[in-house]
Amino acid sequence: MLTHRSTVLRPQYKSVSKDTGRPTGTAAEFTVVPAERAVALPDGISFDIGASLGVPALTAHRALTVAEDGPRRLRPGALDGAVVLAAGGAGAVGHAVIQLARWAGATVISTVSSPRKAKLATAAGAHHVVNYLEGNPAAAIRAVAPDGVDIIAEVALGANLTLDLAVLRARGTISTYADEGGKPVEVNVLQNMVLNTRLQFLVLYTAGPQARTAAAEDVAAAIRAGALPVGEEHGLPLVRFPLDRTADAHRTVENGTIGKALVDIAP
Ligand SMILES: NC(=O)c1ccc[n+]([C@@H]2O[C@H](COP(=O)([O-])OP(=O)(O)OC[C@H]3O[C@@H](n4cnc5c(N)ncnc54)[C@H](OP(=O)(O)O)[C@@H]3O)[C@@H](O)[C@H]2O)c1
Incomplete structure (x- = not known):
């Protein structure tokens, strides 16, 4: 979303880069972007929402639209009957996964690491919240999704692949948008063959114009x-x-604040 009142800080992608398509970084009242990447903020919507959701919501959209059986677009009813697992639902992308999946009709489960984050994921709209540091998270997820999860939006593939495969249904999708923790990923080929797993990696900048346009519209x-x-x-x-x-604001982001750091450009 194009905003000029507030801007959001991200720890990465802050230098001049062909991948981001931006000639300059953040914290500016005006900027220049390729026309196809400029999206009007709907009338009456606050700059706080525009600044907070641009990248996370588009990423969440892609994570929810790459499954074999679709949907390719999100709207109310598009995910009716589906079970979505938002890993780390108190994170910015996880938060958008929960909200978009709920809007589209899915049953939403989220993993978190603390009671405060459980409260946030619930406030975002998760039907079920599981602390992945306690007890048996796979059993807790299976208890609410006995047939398995259709789509997992994954923030820490190396850390969570074992859990993901324990709860994924056959022909389910693991949409991987980050590697928090940086744990190496070891793929058990036979286990994934048997499950017909779809393991989809994604980053916005190379997702292609069609996927980005669909995401921006939805x-x-x-x-x-x-x-x-x-x-x-x-x-x-x-x-x-x-x-x-x-x-x-940068220090706050670097110190792992929960939520979004917004810089008010104009008073
Ligand atoms: N691929 C893309 O296009 C794309 C787009 C945007 C962001 N990203 C990347 O996605 C990551 C998250 O971005 P963000 O803005 O959402 O960050 P954020 O707001 O800091 O959230 C990160 C979340 O990850 C959770 N997490 C870390 N390890 C976890 C684990 N093992 N299991 C479950 N949750 C775990 C954290 O929760 P706990 O502390 O509770 O574990 C935290 O809530 C970053 O690495 C970012 O660079 C990628």
Whole structure:
């Protein structure tokens, strides 16, 4: 989303890069982007939402639209009957996965690592929350999804692949958008053959214009429907900084703040 009142900080992609298509970084009132990457913020929608959701929501859209049986587009009813597992649902992308999957009709399960994060994932709309550091998370997920999970939006493939394969249904999809923790991934070929696993890696910048356009359109529709609110009460805390404290905002991000750090460009 194109915003000029507030901008969101990300730890990566902040230098000049052909991959991001941006000639400059963040924390600017005006910027230049390729026309196909400029998306109007729907009327009446706050810049906080625009700044918070651009990358996470488009990433979540891609994670939810790469399964063998579809859907390729998200709208209410598109994921009716499906079970989605949002790994790390208190993270920015995980939060958007929960919200978009709920809007599209899925039953949503989220893993978290603490009671505070459980509260956030629930506030985002997760039907079930499982602490992946306690007890037997696979059994807890199977207890609410006995036939298995259709789509897993995965933030830490190396750490979670064993858990994912224990709860994935046959022909299910693991959509991998990050490798938090950096644990190496060891793939058991036979186990995945038997499951007909779809292991999909994804990053926005090379997803192709068709996928990005579809994501922007569907996310805009979800925003207009009020399905992607932000703020602590909706599962995504916002931490604000004025422009002259941009360095503090960066430090907050680097220190692993929960939610989004927003820089207010104009008072
Ligand atoms: N592929 C793409 O296009 C794309 C787009 C956007 C972001 N990303 C990447 O995605 C990652 C997350 O971004 P974000 O903005 O959502 O970050 P974030 O807000 O910091 O959230 C990261 C989340 O990951 C969770 N996590 C870490 N290890 C986990 C594990 N083993 N199991 C379950 N959850 C785990 C954390 O929860 P706990 O602390 O509770 O574990 C945290 O809630 C980053 O690495 C980012 O670079 C990729």
